[in-house]
Amino acid sequence: MKKFLFLSVLLGALACSKEKDVKLCCSPPPIFNLYINKSSDSYKEFLDSEGKFDTKNVSLYRMNGNVKKEYPVAQVSPLLQENYLSVGTHLDRINDVYTGKKEILYLKNASRTYKIEVEGAMVSRNGCCPVAEVKEIRVDGVKIENDFLVK
Numbered sequence: 001m002k003k004f005l006f007l008s009v010l011l012g013a014l015a016c017s018k019e020k021d022v023k024l025c026c027s028p029p030p031i032f033n034l035y036i037n038k039s040s041d042s043y044k045e046f047l048d049s050e051g052k053f054d055t056k057n058v059s060l061y062r063m064n065g066n067v068k069k070e071y072p073v074a075q076v077s078p079l080l081q082e083n084y085l086s087v088g089t090h091l092d093r094i095n096d097v098y099t100g101k102k103e104i105l106y107l108k109n110a111s112r113t114y115k116i117e118v119e120g121a122m123v124s125r126n127g128c129c130p131v132a133e134v135k136e137i138r139v140d141g142v143k144i145e146n147d148f149l150v151k
Contacts, residue, residue: 027128027129027130027131029090029091029092029095030090030091030095030097030098030122030131030132031077031088031089031090031091031132032060032071032088032089032091032097032105032118032132033077033086033087033088033089034086034087034088034107034116034137034139035077035080035084035085035086035087036084036085036087037083037084038083038084038085039083043085045109045110045111045112046058046085046087046109053074053075053085053087054109054110055073055074057108057109057110058073058087058107058108058109058110059073059107059108060073060087060088060089060105060106060107060108061105061106061108062096062103062104062105062106063104063106069096071089071091071105072089072090073087073088073089074088074089075087075088087107091132095122097118097120097132098118098120098121098122098132098133098134099120099121100120100121101119102117102118102119103117103118103119104116104117104118105118114139114140115139115140115141116137116138116139117136117137117138117139117141118134118136118137119134119135119136119137120132120133120134120135120136121133121135
């Protein structure tokens with residue numbers, strides 16, 4: 001009986017030992033987003049016949065060999081909504097877009113497909129949770145600034 005009591009106390013002490021303080025991540029998952037100027041010709045390519053965002057024909061995907069991986073596409077960001085259409089997707093915390101290497105995505109609408117090269121990584125600063133940092137985005141080989149597909 002004493003051995004059982006001793007083992008119980010020992011297991012309880014080991015199980016209740018204080019662990020290191022671990023910071024929990026509270027930053028939201030990363031977003032991949034592009035903005036299209038409403039005054040450009042390309043803007044109309046992303047709208048349906050009613051003038052709304054074309055959810056049926058707009059898709060964002062990547063190719064892994066012969067396997068097509070699709071991302072859910074939506075108007076992710078309300079920022080700049082007055083002058084720009086936002087096209088993007090929410091990514092998982094461990095994602096395959098911000099990898100530190102150049103990744104290729106395709107943004108397709110009813111009339112054409114854009115080849116998007118993204119170079120970015122998940123970066124932690126000052127012990128904070130990692131956030132997406134974009135180094136460069138190219139659309140059809142042309143470098144763009146500030147996530148704008150068409151200015």
